[in-house]
Amino acid sequence: MTLQRVFKKPVSLIDVPTHYCAGCGHGIIHRIIAEVIDELAIRERIIAIAPVGCAVLAYDYWNFDTTEAAHGRCPAVATAIKRTMPDNIVFTYQGDGDLAAIGTAETVHAANRGDNITVIFVNNGVYGMTGGQMAPTTLIGQRTATTQHGRNAACDGHPLKILEMLAVLEGVCYLERTSVESPANIIKTKQAVKKAFKNQIENKGFSMVEVLSMCPTYTGRSIESSIKWIKERVSKDYPLGVLKDRV
């Protein structure tokens, strides 16, 4: 009886060690995207836009065409690529600073134009690459490099709900918030990501998945505690589920 290979690494993921910290969600999310792209057989059509942030080197791990973009500008870059190359599948992969701070205008306007692109938003509540500063999605009371006594609503505002804000826009087709802190939610994340890509293939319009992710290093936690943090605190401020589904 010969051995059959029934499970292997996705073709869309380059088989190299990543630079991400132990317990970081990026590794999981990169893999989810790669599996989805393989399963939908779109690897050769993909043009991906990498962010500025910990995932700036995503192109070292992805086995498809990828471009850099200036910080926050991925959606504008994506709009241009998709409108000039409509048969390609175009997606952005962005962190909380890229998408909801410096890139807020580009995010809102690409969504408002209803561009047929896919946006993967990795929300880990902190700016990892630059050493753990406050993100728009940092929780009240959370300590970061720039909120050393904890985020204070009076001077720092509340955690920004970009997905909820986008839900009121006509041009948006699909918005879902998921998380990767448990196997069950990882499966749900993959389903959501698959739907967000399928929508583009079927010309349904702007689709975005916000994925709550762990950053043990800069939330000053152990890996286990950063998982608990999402379960017990983050998902209270950022409830999981579908926020919009026009399909």
Add this chain to the structure above:
Amino acid sequence: MTPNKSQNAKHKPHKNHLMTGNEAIGEGAVRAGCALYAGYPITPQNELTAFMSYRMKEKSRIFIQSESEIAAISMVFGASVAGKRAMTSSSSPGISLKQEGISYLAGCRLPGVIVNVMRGGPGLGNIAPSQADYFQAVKGGGHGDYHIIVLAPSSVEEAMSLTMLAFDLSDTYRVPAMILTDGILGQMMEPVGISKFQFKTAGFIKKPWALTGAKGRKPRVIKSLWLKPGALEGFNIKLQQTYKKIKDKEARQETFYCNDAELIVVAYGSVSRTAKAAVRVLRSKGKRVGLLRPITLWPFPEQAIKRYAKKTKKFLTVEMSAGQMVEDVRLAVEGKAKVSFYGRMGGGIPSQNEIEKEISKLLSLRGA
């Protein structure tokens, strides 16, 4: 400002088509095969954005009125990544916004055309014409060691031809190119021999680096981040080699009565037309004056100026600024001639009279 009815009519190839500088730039881009235009309204280039909004659609190209000038340059970046010809336009404050994007284009070795219809500054300034963005255009503007090719038209027809040239040079060298003009040229109307400018349908420079989807080939990456020790320096060395090639081959200038000139006026764009008129009048009075009009501001026609500085000992640079190009003229003469400056700032426009007076004053001074 209501659009002129004739602007909305389909363009027929007239022998001489009356158009504004802004429109000529737009039409030049369309004829050069521009696939995507993204722009945000700002005076005095709104005619260009409005023109592109219907002309690009007429030609089944992509037009986007972006949410900001920053988004617009990012859209040019995106189209360029995909191997498409792309252009954006703005005026001074908006060009300031685009600087990071331009640095990224340069760092990723991406082509792209940026149009600056200069207005008075700094800050919000006014909407009158200016040439005070020369430093920004030619000396960097954005961060890092890079250059962009800068072309300065002085007539509406030249605005069209230089726009078409900008796309070709940009693609050839993988370097962003800028059309640097001002509010006078942008909004004035002149006849253009439009049938001279054929729609480019073939002969496009191949882009084997473009992202088109990794079908039947290895994936490609477009980036400007080089973290390994020595890698970024290596990249910069290659960039500088490209810039040297451009400097050796692509400097352009127009000379008018320079060969026996006692004094050469150096001016570009709208100012060069006034300066030319001044030179003509003084020549008719027997004064040996000439005009050197840089057409490329980067690469600067330093070799031409250096040559003339062997015999001509007086140069007068005239600009609508506090004196920016004059520094490059001083560098180019390498101390062999005296370089003077006359300028108007904040939207002020030098008159022919002022330039004639300034030239005469300098001619009457004892030699350098």
